[in-house]
Amino acid sequence: MKNLPIEEFILEEFDINEAPKEIQNEQEVPKSPTEPLPNTDEIYQKAFKEGYEKGKTEYEQNCQQQLLNVKNEYESKLQDSKIQLEQSVNSIDLKIGEIKDKIKNIENDIVNIALEIAQKIIEKEIQNKDTIVNLIKKSLSFAKSDKVKLRVNANIAKQIDQDFKNIEIVGDYNLPIGTIIIEEDSNIIDASINTKLEELKRSLINES
Structure with a gap:
């Protein structure tokens, strides 16, 4: 199973001394269709x-x-x-x-x-549909073939089926919400959020 590079998904210019920005309100007003993806x-x-x-x-x-x-x-x-x-x-x-x-x-x-x-x-x-769609699109850019199978949580699959009509989407309720697994004929790309966080954890512990 091939994991994507950490820097493609997480911290391009990480500065622990920089003050954190305010977390977006969970009850955020839905974004307009024309607003750029997060x-x-x-x-x-x-x-x-x-x-x-x-x-x-x-x-x-x-x-x-x-x-x-x-x-x-x-x-x-x-x-x-x-x-x-x-x-x-x-x-x-x-x-x-x-x-x-x-x-x-x-x-x-x-x-x-x-x-x-x-x-x-x-x-x-990632409860925001635009966010998960953007994550999946970015993950698909690493696929070597146009013929792929996408495995995600079943609830996510229902939300994105119209956004990826040319891709076989397999929804599984047993998969965590942030799961993004792309299967090709001879390759598997795991772009899941939990996987990215574990890679980040190993990197930070090794640096400390």
């Missing part, structure tokens, strides 16, 4: 930044408090004898090593929380 790359970027900032803020506060507690604890011990001081310094080194390990785990936790929030936001976004 930019799916912006949807991924906006959703991930929203989740990342929420998770990052929570864990940064927790980490700062842990460091402060350790500092206060060992500052009092440094008032003891020379031998106690040496022992305390050694203990601090060990404690710092433990904290570094915790920070590494915290970074991974932030990524997981951010992706969970991003997935929920994206699931709301």
